[in-house]
Amino acid sequence: MLSVTLACNMGLTQYFILIFCFTGVLSNSTNISKRGENEAQPFIEIGSKFYLINTAATMNWFGAALYCRNFDSDLAVIESPAEMNALSFYLTTNDGHIGKYFWIGVTDLAEEGKFMSLKDGRPMLYAKWSGGQPDNAGQNEDCVHLWAVNNIFHMNDNDCMAKLYAICELRQPRKSCDVCDLKNFIDRFMQHTNVLNCRN
Ligand SMILES: [Ca+2]
Numbered sequence: 001m002l003s004v005t006l007a008c009n010m011g012l013t014q015y016f017i018l019i020f021c022f023t024g025v026l027s028n029s030t031n032i033s034k035r036g037e038n039e040a041q042p043f044i045e046i047g048s049k050f051y052l053i054n055t056a057a058t059m060n061w062f063g064a065a066l067y068c069r070n071f072d073s074d075l076a077v078i079e080s081p082a083e084m085n086a087l088s089f090y091l092t093t094n095d096g097h098i099g100k101y102f103w104i105g106v107t108d109l110a111e112e113g114k115f116m117s118l119k120d121g122r123p124m125l126y127a128k129w130s131g132g133q134p135d136n137a138g139q140n141e142d143c144v145h146l147w148a149v150n151n152i153f154h155m156n157d158n159d160c161m162a163k164l165y166a167i168c169e170l171r172q173p174r175k176s177c178d179v180c181d182l183k184n185f186i187d188r189f190m191q192h193t194n195v196l197n198c199r200n
């Protein structure tokens, strides 16, 4: 009986350890999900992403990329019509943004005419070029920015050394890995314990 009691007590202890660990894991997950609220300043939520819209100083495209990295972010890459519409709506409904040009993280510097996303090195997924763009004017336009045409923001290729404002986007939390981490933790725990034995 004593050995059974001890075994069950061990089981209960393991239950408490399990609950304690789960609390820690879930707490970390919660912190990640709230990153936008706690750590995103001065980023703002627009649509499905958090952006930093810099209108404090103009800089060339390379300076803009470094500026974003300084905030643990990347020059924004717009990847869907929904993202473009949300950002364009924000920019056009906030005073002072119409008329400004904003660098985004797309370039054809590596190969003319092949526009790539700076943040992941892959071809851009979505484009909303304004009429006649990209035109690589003067054979010297390899970096992409947003500008408003008829009060709707579009894309244009421009001289990378032009001094424009910048839009950065916060890196997305790796939500799928949170699930993987929790599953792996449970699998490892179940392999090394007989915690369920006392249910019988
Ligand atoms: Ca070009």
Ligand SMILES: [Ca+2]
Pocket: 133, 134, 135, 136, 137, 141, 156, 157, 158
């Ligand atoms: Ca152009």
